[in-house]
Structures are given as structure tokens and as C-alpha cells.
């Protein structure tokens with residue numbers, strides 16, 4: 001996050017007590033936000049029965065340092081992570097490709113019916129997965145795609161959100177630049193590859209991060225079309241936390257922490273893109 | 286009748302037509318993949334949804350008969366559907382205002398120049414890293430009646446039909462906090478510093494500045510969040526699936542839960558009608574968003 | 587080394603009755619114009635008059651609605667931009683922000699085919715390309731900047747990169763759309779000289795668009811003045827200034843603009859007279875020209891530098907000339923502009939900034955240098971020859 005444009009002045013200026021009290025407020029709020037995560041870590045590390053017997057304290061009890069390793073093997077996390085990774089990679093790659101191509105067509109190609117097509121594409125934004133799920137499950141079942149990579153990915157290979165976002169980026173390319181490229185003899189493919197994509201890289205990256213986030217975090221769809229445990233994605237795997245016997249409960253809790261790690265890494269290393277992607281809807285409208 | 290001989294070829298037109306054909310072909314090729322997906326998984330299911338709503342299937346799903354709009358009338362007025370709408374609407378009331386207020390609080394506090402402020406900003410944003418499923422597990426740890434840290438706090442008790450929905454809602458509030466914070470902070474940071482400086486020179490204190498300047502200026506972001514959080518709330522499923530399974534006594538059966546809780550083929554039609562109901566509700570919220578955005582454009586111009 | 591850069595193609599550009607319309611808007615209306623091989627032609631006109639559109643048609647970025655456009659002897663109406671053998675310098679420079687200077691200069695050479703030493707057109711080899719880049723960069727003094735991205739360059743440097751990118755393909759003609767308008771005044775003046783120098787070295791046709799008459803006057807071999815999509819006049823700079831073909835050109839060229847007022851021809855012959863509300867003006871129409879008949883209405887045009895104020899401070903002693911009341915005096919350091927009210931019209935007089943200036947509100951008489959008076963037909967706005 002960039003430094004606030006609304007906050008003015010030198011960070012080291014101002015009365016000390018004032019700064020100190022802001023730090024106090026910030027710290028208190030941080031505790032509030034982080035407390036659930038902290039308790040989850042405590043619970044993951046503690047031996048479940050001992051922890052309850054000790055009256056659920058704020059610190060771990062009878063620590064099981066190997067819990068994350070056990071969650072990985074025993075909870076079949078390795079397989080679930082790998083499956084989620086494959087599914088996510090396919091979805092992100094496909095969404096980037098289809099969105100870039102259709103955004104290009106809507107920005108730079110002239111053909112009959114372009115506007116109508118654009119509105120049709122955008123209309124899909126009004127159709128959340130929850131609405132179309134029943135028929136889609138039917139479709140996937142009749143294709144024999146239950147419990148399969150195709151089934152997990154097919155409905156998400158294209159998205160109007162990406163088309164819209166990247167088109168906005170493409171439309172921001174100055175006309176002079178397109179004209180210069182035309183004089184340079186760049187055809188559509190050359191222009192797309194050598195100019196349009198490199199210039200809109202921030203938009204494309206932001207969209208990629210959002211695509212990753214939503215693909216990795218999917219719950220409803222895999223839940224609907226997977227009925228064999230070995231096709232559970234990591235998110236679906238988490239459902240078992242309540243079903244497990246109490247002695248094993250911390251395995252499920254540890255799994256939740258592991259499941260959040262890739263996105264946490266994303267947040268830390270690609271914060272700029274993540275923030276831009278998340279705010280794209282709010283700021284651009 | 287007969288073809289005229291030796292028509293002079295109008296090179297201009299041949300060329301420009303060739304170019305437009307080239308554009309059209311390329312356009313079709315570029316739009317093709319998306320169009321296939323959208324047709325198969327958005328437009329066709331929309332048609333199927335209507336079709337299913339108009340038919341009733343037998344127990345095994347092998348035959349169906351036309352029942353017309355009666356199924357719509359019956360289902361949309363059924364206690365089951367209305368109950369789902371009521372629970373989902375309550376869920377909106379539990380999650381949206383609280384989430385918004387907390388998000389604004391975090392953003393306002395974190396929008397200042399202090400050494401190390403980025404660390405706090407990252408902490409406040411951190412809940413975006415958690416999926417609904419992860420957030421549900423985290424709250425399972427906190428409020429599960431048997432093993433939760435706050436399991437015996439009756440206000441949030443998942444075992445009491447009167448309070449279970451609040452407990453589930455709290456997990457959503459926490460999970461959406463990061464997103465809300467990020468968007469409000471972006472809104473705050475988009476306010477030019479001069480505006481705040483001018484307000485200060487005009488003698489506005491911090492509270493008056495907040496209500497008279499800050500809130501109106503970030504209202505577009507707030508409106509956007511209201512819409513997004515409302516849509517999220519209407520789509521709540523994983524929280525219920527992991528935390529309560531719809532219970533106790535159906536107290537947390539949100540609309541989406543009701544649509545998908547395992548149905549046998551004879552109930553497909555009902556599910557389809559409910560999904561259509563959900564569609565209309567979502568559409569209403571989304572259109573409201575467009576109206577608001579339009580207004581905003583006029584406001585800005 | 588320069589010999590390599592010099593283009594040998596015949597690069598006349600010929601507009602024959604060229605019209606361009608965007609739906610209802612006619613941006614360029616029946617343009618007939620020949621740009622002579624090797625000349626520096628400036629298209630000059632107010633904002634929105636269609637200059638850019640003319641240029642874009644030559645470049646192949648806009649189609650020609652009607653008429654014929656030729657480059658050399660080839661009709662190019664339907665030749666694609668990349669095959670027209672022209673290079674364009676955009677007002678915004680249009681540098682690719684993600685490529686360094688070298689790649690930017692190289693970009694016209696990558697996809698297009700070139701005929702080397704009169705051979706069949708083909709793609710250039712990597713070494714041919716880098717040789718051309720080096721040459722272009724040296725010509726424009728960019729050799730040390732080749733690895734920088736455009737964002738790391740000053741405005742003037744970016745402008746040079748845009749020029750280098752234009753010359754590297756050795757086109758038949760350069761098209762420049764207000765290439766100096768993003769530079770500050772000092773840099774603009776310097777770059778003007780350099781552009782003229784570059785044109786002299788390369789000898790390639792340049793069509794240059796501007797709305798700045800100083801640029802036009804200082805650089806052009808010929809100026810084509812356009813208004814409302816129509817060509818008003820083409821000619822050498824001084825000619826357009828001295829003998830504007832109609833009132834539009836008269837008003838547009840020169841700063842402050844030419845003074846005009848209506849009058850009636852009072853005395854015929856070679857040295858005639860016109861009378862207006864404010865007084866009489868003597869005219870020396872020159873040997874080849876005859877005045878319109880006595881009694882005709884005319885519009886009189888006089889440039890500010892062709893007015894003299896008669897020793898102000900003294901009471902008007904002459905009945906000839908224009909009675910004027912001073913309403914403002916502008917000082918420009920080396921000269922001053924005396925703005926007067928003459929029978930309800932504003933007339934500006936330009937004089938050296940020496941001696942005593944007239945006082946505000948003072949009544950003065952203005953003399954007109956008789957052989958610099960122009961007459962226009964009030965009905966058609968055309969100059970009366």
C-alpha cells in the first residue's frame with residue numbers, strides 16, 4: 001500500500017504522545033484482527049484433549065511440533081495442495097489467455113456485432129455460479145466429468161471480469177502508440193504481443209492475482225462435482241475439520257493454516273497487484 | 286441475366302473488404318474460446334434453469350412432465366423459500382453494516398504517516414489471505430460449542446437456533462475485513478491532500494472533517510462495498526457447510542444452502558426455481574450498483 | 587556517412603480533390619495540393635481545421651473518403667500504412683514506454699521489408715539494423731542514451747528519439763504533427779533550427795503540422811494555410827504574410843493580427859483613397875493593380891507595423907489619417923503595441939519602444955504606409971488584387 005496521500009507531514013514530526021497513542025490504537029486493532037489467527041495457531045499446536053482439559057488457555061498446551069508435517073501426510077494435504085495447484089494453474093492460465101484475446105478483439109478489432117457480443121459477455125457477470133450451479137452440475141455429470149480436472153476447471157476457463165479489466169487497460173493505450181505501431185508494420189499479433197501486453201502488464205498482473213485468489217479459494221463448485229475423497233481440493237478438505245474425531249482435530253486446523261499460506265505469500269510479495277486488482281472494481285466502476 | 290463483362294475491379298473496395306474480413310475472422314478466433322465457455326456454462330444453464338422450473342422430474346430423474354408456472358408459484362411462496370430469503374436477508378444485516386464500520390475504522394486509523402505504518406496496513410489487510418473455508422475453520426476453533434474458545438458465549442452460540450446465525454456471520458465479517466479495509470484505504474488515499482488541508486484551514490476539526498469531507502468523498506467506495514458485501518452474504522454457503530451444516534433446527538439454512546442441500550431428482554425443479562429467485566435478487570442488487578455508479582459519474586462530472 | 591542516410595526516392599505527395607469526412611463532419615474538404623519532392627511544407631491552421639487529418643491520410647492511418655492521394659507516382663489510397671514508406675513524428679512522440687531507446691529506434695525496421703541497394707524488398711539483417719540504429723542515434727546525438735527507457739529521458743531527448751525512429755527507416759517523406767509543442771520555449775527555438783538543419787542534410791520531403799505561425803514562418807519552404815478543412819493559400823512564408831489571399835489568412839498570420847475595417851473607395855486610379863467612419867486612407871496600389879470603381883465597398887487591411895502615429899502630444903494638425911483614441915499600450919521590451927479605438931473598431935499599431943508613448947485616452951492620428959495597404963472584397967473575403 002502506498003503511503004497515504006491524505007496523511008500529511010513528516011512521519012517523525014508531531015508530539016511524541018500523539019504518535020504514541022496512534023501506535024497504541026493501531027496495536028490494539030492489530031490484536032483484534034490477529035487474535036483469531038493466533039488462536040488457530042495455538043489450537044493447531046496443542047494436543048486437543050489436553051488443551052480442553054486445561055481450560056482452553058491463550059497459549060499452546062502439550063505442543064505437537066510435528067503437527068504441520070502430520071497434517072501434510074495424514075490429512076492427505078500433499079495431494080490436495082497439488083490438485084488445487086494444478087486446477088488453479090489451469091484456470092489462471094486459461095483466464096489470462098481468453099481474457100486477453102477477447103479484450104483485444106473488443107478493443108482493437110472492427111467487426112459486425114462487436115458491441116452486441118460485448119454486452120453478451122458482460123451479461124455473464126450478472127450470473128453468479130450459485131445461480132447456474134444446478135444445470136452446470138448436470139452438464140458436467142452428463143459429460144462424465146465428475147471427479148476430474150476437466151470438471152474442476154471447465155466453467156472457469158473464461159471470465160467477463162478479466163475481459164472487462166484488461167479491455168480497460170487496452171483502451172488506455174494512447175492512439176498515437178497504436179498508429180506508430182501500424183506505421184512500424186506490426187500486425188495484430190505483433191502489436192498484441194510486443195506492445196499491448198507489455199504496456200498493460202500491471203493490469204494483467206492484477207487480474208492474474210485476482211484470478212489466482214478466486215481459483216485457489218473455490219469451495220462451492222468442487223463441493224458439488226467431487227464425490228471421491230481423492231479429488232478433494234484443499235478447500236474442500238478443510239470441511240473435515242468438524243467431522244474428525246476430537247483427538248485429530250488439530251490436524252484439520254493445521255491444514256487450514258497451510259491452505260492459507262500460498263495466498264498469504266501472494267499478499268506479502270504481490271501486495272501492490274493484489275490491492276490494485278481488488279480495488280479495480282471500486283475505483284474504475 | 287448475363288454477367289457484365291470485364292467489370293473494372295475497384296481496388297479500393299477489394300482491399301478494405303479484405304481487411305474487414307481479416308478483422309472479423311481474427312475477432313471470431315479471439316472471442317471463440319470465451320464464447321464457448323460462456324455458452325456452455327452461463328447461457329445454456331440459464332435456459333436449463335427456466336426449463337427445469339417448468340418441469341417436474343420423477344424420483345429417479347428419468348422422466349419429467351410439464352408443470353408450467355405452477356411450480357414457480359408454489360416454490361416462491363413456499364415456507365422453505367421464504368425462510369431461506371429471511372435467513373439470508375438477516376445474514377446481510379448481520380454482516381454488511383458491522384463489516385463496513387470496522388473496515389472504515391481500520392482504514393481511517395491506518396491512513397496516516399507513521400513509521401512502520403505499512404506493517405499495520407499489511408496486518409489489517411491480512412484476512413484477504415483467508416478463503417471462506419479457512420475463515421470457517423478459524424471460527425470453528427473460536428466458537429464451536431464443544432471445542433471453541435468462545436464456545437460458551439451464548440450471544441454467538443452455534444448450538445442455539447437464536448444465535449447461531451450471528452456466530453456464522455461473525456466469521457464472514459472477519460474474513461471480509463481485509464477486502465473492506467483495502468478498498469476504503471484506497472478511497473481515502475485517493476482524496477487529494479489539498480482538500481483536507483483546505484478543510485483544516487477552514488477550521489474543521491477532525492470529526493467534522495470526517496463526516497463532512499471524508500465520508501462523502503469515499504462514498505463511492507462505500508457504495509461499492511455495500512453491493513459486494515451484500516452479494517457475498519446472499520451467496521453464503523461454505524461457512525454454513527463447515528460451521529453448522531444448516532443447523533441447529535435449520536436456523537442457518539441460507540438461500541444458497543437450501544438450493545443445494547442434497548436434493549433428490551424430484552426436487553430439481555424446486556431448486557431451479559429457487560436459483561432463479563436468487564438470480565433476481567442478485568440482479569436487483571447489481572442493477573442498483575449500476576444506478577449508483579451512473580449517479581457517481583454525473584456527480585464527478 | 588551522410589550519403590547513406592540521404593533518401594533517393596522520389597517523394598512528391600499529391601492531393602487531388604481529397605475529401606475526408608467522419609460521418610457528418612467534413613474534416614478535409616476537396617484538398618488540391620502538391621508537396622514538391624524534398625520541400626519542407628508546413629500545414630498551418632487553427633485548432634480543429636483538419637491538419638492532423640491531412641497528415642494521417644498521408645500516413646495511411648485514415649482512409650481517403652474521396653479523391654486521389656499519391657506518393658511519388660503511386661496512388662496510395664488503399665496502400666496500408668506500413669507500405670507507404672513514410673515516417674511519422676507524433677505530438678506525443680508515441681515512444682513505446684516498455685522498450686529502451688535502441689528498441690524504440692529499431693521498431694520500424696523489425697517487421698517491414700526494405701529494398702537495399704535497389705534489390706528486392708526483404709527484412710533487414712540484425713547487423714544492418716544495428717548499423718542503421720547507430721547512424722540515426724549519432725545523427726541526433728543519442729548514442730549515449732540507447733539503453734535508457736523513455737521514462738528516464740527529458741522531453742527534448744524523447745523528441746530526438748522520436749526523430750531518430752523516423753529517420754532510421756529512410757522514408758520517402760516525414761510527417762510531423764506538432765512535434766515541438768511539448769517543449770519549453772527555449773528548447774523549441776533550438777529544435778526548430780536543428781530540424782531545419784536535419785532537413786537540409788537529409789533532403790527528404792517533410793510535411794509539418796503546426797498551429798504556431800512562428801514555427802511555420804521560420805522553418806517552412808512553403809506554408810499551406812488551412813481553415814475549416816479547406817486550403818486557403820499555399821506559398822512561401824513571406825508571400826503568405828505579405829499578400830494573404832483572403833481575410834482569414836490576413837487575420838491568422840501575424841501577431842498582433844492585421845487590422846481591418848470597412849471603407850468606401852473615394853478616389854480611383856493608381857494612387858487612390860478610401861474613406862471610412864474614422865477618416866481617409868491613401869492607397870498606393872502599385873503598378874500592376876487597379877482599384878475598384880469609386881463608391882465600391884471594400885475591407886481595408888493594414889498590418890500593425892504599417893501604421894504610424896503622428897507625433898502625439900501635439901494637437902491633431904492633419905485631416906488625413908485615422909482618428910484614434912488610445913485604449914491600451916502593451917510593452918514587449920523591444921517594441922510596443924498601441925491599441926486604439928477607431929470609430930468603434932480596435933486597431934493595433936506596432937512601433938519601436940523608443941520615445942514617449944501616447945497616453946491612455948489621448949486622441950491621436952494614425953498614418954498608413956500607402957503601399958502596404960491591402961483591399962479585400964467584403965462579399966467574398968478575397969483579396970482584391
Ligand SMILES: Nc1ncnc2c1ncn2[C@@H]1O[C@H](COP(=O)(O)OP(=O)(O)OP(=O)(O)O)[C@@H](O)[C@H]1O
Pocket residue numbers: 608611612613631632633634635636637638639640797
Ligand atoms: N476520428 C474522428 N471522428 C470524428 N471526427 C473527427 C475524428 N478525427 C477528427 N475529427 C474532426 O475533424 C476535424 C479536424 O480534426 P483534426 O484533428 O484534423 O484537427 P487539427 O487541425 O489537427 O486540430 P488541432 O490543432 O487541435 O490538433 C475536427 O472537427 C475533429 O473534431
Ligand SMILES: [Mg+2]
Pocket residue numbers: 637638639763
Ligand atoms: Mg492535430
